[in-house]
Amino acid sequence: MVTFTLNGIVHSLDVPDDTPLLWVIRDELKLKGTKFGCGMGLCGACTVHLNGQAIRSCITPVATINGQRLMTIEGLGTPEQPHPLQKAWVQHSVPQCGYCQSGQLMSASALLAANPHPTEAQIREAMSGNVCRCGTYPRILKAIQTVTNAMTGEEETL
Amino acid sequence: MIDSPLNPSLNRRRFLKVMGTGSGGLMLAFHLPGCSQIPPGQQENSLRPNAWLEFTSQGACVLTLDRVEMGQGTMTGMATLLGEELDYDPSRIEVVFAPVGKAYVQPDFGLQITGGSTSISSNWVRLREAGASGRAVFVKAAAEVWQVDQSQVRTANGVCFLQGSDKQVSYADLVALAATLSAPSSPELKSADQFRYIGKHNARLDGRSKSFGLADYGIDQEPDDLLYAVLIRAPRLGSTLKGFDAEAAQRMAGVERIFACDAGIAVVAQSYWQARKAAEQVKADWQTNELSALSTEQVFAQYATGLDEESGDSVRDDGDLDEVLATAEQLVEAEYRLPYLAHATMEPQNCTVWIREDRCDVWAPTQGPDIARYVARRASGLSESDIHIHTTFIGGGFGRRLSQDYVNEAVLIAKEFDRPVKLIWSREEDTRYDLYRPASLHRLKAGLDRFGKPLGWHHRIAAPVVLDHYAKDASGAMAPGWTPPAIVNFSSNFASWITPDTSAIEGAEDLPYDFSAIAVDHVKVDPGVPISYWRAVGHSFNGFVVESFMDELAEKAGEDALSFRLKRLQNFPRHQNVLKLAAERAGWGYSLPEGHFHGLAVHKSFGTVVAEIAEVSVEQGRIRVHKVTCAVDCGQVVNPDIVVAQMESGIIFGLTAALYGEITLKEGAVEQSNFHDYPMLRMNESPDIEVIVVESQESPTGVGEPGLPPIAPAVANALYRATGQRLRSLPLRLA
Ligand code: FES
Ligand code: FES
Numbered sequence: 001m002v003t004f005t006l007n008g009i010v011h012s013l014d015v016p017d018d019t020p021l022l023w024v025i026r027d028e029l030k031l032k033g034t035k036f037g038c039g040m041g042l043c044g045a046c047t048v049h050l051n052g053q054a055i056r057s058c059i060t061p062v063a064t065i066n067g068q069r070l071m072t073i074e075g076l077g078t079p080e081q082p083h084p085l086q087k088a089w090v091q092h093s094v095p096q097c098g099y100c101q102s103g104q105l106m107s108a109s110a111l112l113a114a115n116p117h118p119t120e121a122q123i124r125e126a127m128s129g130n131v132c133r134c135g136t137y138p139r140i141l142k143a144i145q146t147v148t149n150a151m152t153g154e155e156e157t158l
Numbered sequence: 159m160i161d162s163p164l165n166p167s168l169n170r171r172r173f174l175k176v177m178g179t180g181s182g183g184l185m186l187a188f189h190l191p192g193c194s195q196i197p198p199g200q201q202e203n204s205l206r207p208n209a210w211l212e213f214t215s216q217g218a219c220v221l222t223l224d225r226v227e228m229g230q231g232t233m234t235g236m237a238t239l240l241g242e243e244l245d246y247d248p249s250r251i252e253v254v255f256a257p258v259g260k261a262y263v264q265p266d267f268g269l270q271i272t273g274g275s276t277s278i279s280s281n282w283v284r285l286r287e288a289g290a291s292g293r294a295v296f297v298k299a300a301a302e303v304w305q306v307d308q309s310q311v312r313t314a315n316g317v318c319f320l321q322g323s324d325k326q327v328s329y330a331d332l333v334a335l336a337a338t339l340s341a342p343s344s345p346e347l348k349s350a351d352q353f354r355y356i357g358k359h360n361a362r363l364d365g366r367s368k369s370f371g372l373a374d375y376g377i378d379q380e381p382d383d384l385l386y387a388v389l390i391r392a393p394r395l396g397s398t399l400k401g402f403d404a405e406a407a408q409r410m411a412g413v414e415r416i417f418a419c420d421a422g423i424a425v426v427a428q429s430y431w432q433a434r435k436a437a438e439q440v441k442a443d444w445q446t447n448e449l450s451a452l453s454t455e456q457v458f459a460q461y462a463t464g465l466d467e468e469s470g471d472s473v474r475d476d477g478d479l480d481e482v483l484a485t486a487e488q489l490v491e492a493e494y495r496l497p498y499l500a501h502a503t504m505e506p507q508n509c510t511v512w513i514r515e516d517r518c519d520v521w522a523p524t525q526g527p528d529i530a531r532y533v534a535r536r537a538s539g540l541s542e543s544d545i546h547i548h549t550t551f552i553g554g555g556f557g558r559r560l561s562q563d564y565v566n567e568a569v570l571i572a573k574e575f576d577r578p579v580k581l582i583w584s585r586e587e588d589t590r591y592d593l594y595r596p597a598s599l600h601r602l603k604a605g606l607d608r609f610g611k612p613l614g615w616h617h618r619i620a621a622p623v624v625l626d627h628y629a630k631d632a633s634g635a636m637a638p639g640w641t642p643p644a645i646v647n648f649s650s651n652f653a654s655w656i657t658p659d660t661s662a663i664e665g666a667e668d669l670p671y672d673f674s675a676i677a678v679d680h681v682k683v684d685p686g687v688p689i690s691y692w693r694a695v696g697h698s699f700n701g702f703v704v705e706s707f708m709d710e711l712a713e714k715a716g717e718d719a720l721s722f723r724l725k726r727l728q729n730f731p732r733h734q735n736v737l738k739l740a741a742e743r744a745g746w747g748y749s750l751p752e753g754h755f756h757g758l759a760v761h762k763s764f765g766t767v768v769a770e771i772a773e774v775s776v777e778q779g780r781i782r783v784h785k786v787t788c789a790v791d792c793g794q795v796v797n798p799d800i801v802v803a804q805m806e807s808g809i810i811f812g813l814t815a816a817l818y819g820e821i822t823l824k825e826g827a828v829e830q831s832n833f834h835d836y837p838m839l840r841m842n843e844s845p846d847i848e849v850i851v852v853e854s855q856e857s858p859t860g861v862g863e864p865g866l867p868p869i870a871p872a873v874a875n876a877l878y879r880a881t882g883q884r885l886r887s888l889p890l891r892l893a
Pocket of ligand 2: 095096097098099100101131132133134135136229504553554
């Protein structure tokens with residue numbers, strides 16, 4: 001039995017200890033926003049937050065998150081209450097096929113939580129674990145910069 | 159169970175039901191949760207003037223999208239075309255994916271497929287007419303309400319206005335009346351200066367759902383009571399199953415059944431992970447054949463033998479090549495070689511199938527729903543009208559999902575259960591069992607006179623023909639629904655005479671440059687490796703070969719690569735124009751930062767002409783692409799920002815191929831498996847990209863693929879300037 005908090009809700013589940021968190025999220029908890037891309041920690045499609053940090057859920061055995069706090073794309077924001085990055089994503093028409101984008105957003109939001117004013121090089125580095133086969137990188141960069149610039153603007157006016 | 163993969167707002171309000179009709183066709187009907195279902199064929203008070211447009215009695219405007227959305231922006235593009243003539247804001251249009259249906263067949267191919275960058279070009283008239291006929295019915299209805307002549311009714315954004323008064327009525331309020339009126343069959347279309355949305359509308363209709371994890375892909379389908387399947391596949395090409403031992407695996411938790419089928423050994427369990435783990439415990443024995451020993455080197459040896467020994471098909475023969483080359487002062491010869499490539503869509507192949515007595519439901523991320531239906535029919539033994547294909551959002555296509563192998567497999571497995579089954583490929587299977595972009599070998603010869611003027615051009619290509627592999631399934635979908643699969647297989651050439659295959663020669667036979675003699679030959683050599691269409695197909699290799707060799711000639715002629723090309727493109731003003739635009743913007747010929755070099759290329763594919771200039775440096779032996787400047791002429795632009803996005807996408811996809819892409823075979827097995835050994839370009843290596851979109855009022859042409867072909871030669875040409883090394887094979891590897 002493993003117990004954890006996901007998007008603010010406590011779950012207790014009876015699943016084999018070695019089941020990757022990804023499949024627990026998708027198939028037990030039926031949250032389909034988190035995607036399967038490689039199963040080896042190489043593409044970032046399955047990125048979720050564990051206690052605020054971006055992790056690859058496809059290589060995280062569910063037993064290791066017992067008692068911890070998780071967030072998926074469904075917890076990041078909703079169309080009614082979007083995360084600033086999600087607004088910027090829509091504004092810049094970032095998604096193409098969209099399949100990688102939950103993971104991209106989870107990586108980007110973890111980055112900004114840890115470092116609200118990353119340089120371009122820091123953004124590129126932090127996001128390099130997330131593959132986008134459709135090549136949306138230029139727009140991801142712009143969208144993240146829109147948010148960091150807005151945050152800078154806010155501070156300046158304070 | 160969720161039937162509809164569509165935008166969440168639509169899902170929340172109603173469910174889409176796909177129902178069979180007596181005629182074997184399909185029709186869509188909507189019902190509100192909690193309300194009784196409206197019987198098929200009687201969508202009370204809804205207006206459906208044609209196969210694409212529907213206004214529901216609640217006033218919602220619904221577009222039935224007969225192309226699939228795999229990132230290329232077709233959903234937004236089609237809604238823009240419809241909305242333009244309907245006079246309705248495209249962002250208010252709700253979109254549902256089309257079922258299989260005759261009206262939705264792609265005129266270019268005779269199939270209901272999405273490929274060849276054709277969605278905008280082949281719907282340019284069709285969907286605008288659909289919108290215009292819808293608008294005409296509302297005008298008629300409004301005129302009737304106001305008892306005026308139709309010429310006095312104006313429309314804008316879903317509202318009819320009475321000229322010279324403040325009377326107005328929304329389309330939504332007119333639906334009930336409009337539904338009783340007939341729509342004109344060939345309504346008048348707007349002229350370009352009247353466009354309100356075409357050329358301006360940018361917001362992607364699917365941008366929101368995909369930014370909140372709400373878009374529903376094939377892999378997300380979850381009918382109740384679902385089982386999960388994985389397949390154990392033959393480890394080497396051409397091998398077949400001799401026997402297997404699944405005793406230990408069968409006893410593992412959650413395992414339902416393990417059995418052999420035509421596709422391999424199926425392992426079916428309560429959860430994906432249980433199936434995957436059990437599969438590891440199955441021991442299988444395989445019988446090999448002569449293909450099972452194939453290596454990449456043998457493939458290229460077969461190609462070389464073909465080029466040595468056969469003249470091949472002459473696909474272009476202008477002027478007298480021998481005569482012209484005999485007068486040449488210098489002959490330039492080169493051999494180019496391109497590898498097999500995997501598609502590597504981010505969403506691995508998958509398919510969910512539920513077979514009940516007389517009904518087979520298939521949920522699949524497919525680029526060819528009608529081929530999927532044929533394949534499901536063949537695999538299930540059911541009749542065409544019993545097969546229901548539910549198209550979903552697609553996590554990347556690039557040609558991969560024109561093939562329906564995963565649908566075939568899922569049906570073969572689901573046949574054994576009365577519950578729905580979802581088959582999911584691992585990334586390793588996706589890489590090792592893809593149908594690849596064909597490898598090819600090219601021999602080029604050209605002559606220059608003593609002033610460096612090029613005289614003759616000879617391009618010989620050794621490559622297989624994709625349609626030979628594709629025809630078996632495609633012809634089944636083209637044949638009438640009652641045709642028994644056995645007969646379809648017998649006549650699988652059917653597809654090849656309906657749709658001639660240019661996959662090996664496109665981008666080579668249509669060489670735009672002016673030479674006194676041009677010959678292009680294709681020697682068909684098929685080593686037996688499974689192949690398929692891959693983004694830009696033949697253009698992806700011929701573009702590299704032609705544009706690299708042109709640079710070699712410019713160099714031999716002692717001329718600048720840009721002016722050398724421009725002079726030989728007198729009859730191709732669009733090529734000249736994009737070259738000049740890109741060169742000017744990139745600062746071609748001006749100095750760059752220390753150690754940076756420019757390379758350029760221009761290529762036309764799918765009707766669209768693209769020039770690209772790459773700014774490249776080599777740092778500690780590593781190739782770095784800093785900036786790409788791109789100019790594109792795709793005729794009338796429908797959604798400018800989507801054109802830009804598709805150029806960015808094609809460039810990055812093409813850079814992955816240029817810098818990393820290579821599938822190799824050893825003893826009949828693909829050596830690559832996942833993103834560590836089949837790497838993708840990542841954000842820290844991604845160049846800045848600037849795109850110039852040419853304004854034009856010519857009919858629109860595609861943008862999904864044409865951004866790709868010029869990038870590899872542009873980078874290779876820059877590398878030559880940076881290092882003096884002429885790299886004639888991909889991926890680019892410096893000595
Ligand atoms: S699926 Fe987890 S990193 Fe690729
Ligand atoms: S949007 Fe398609 S993989 Fe990123």
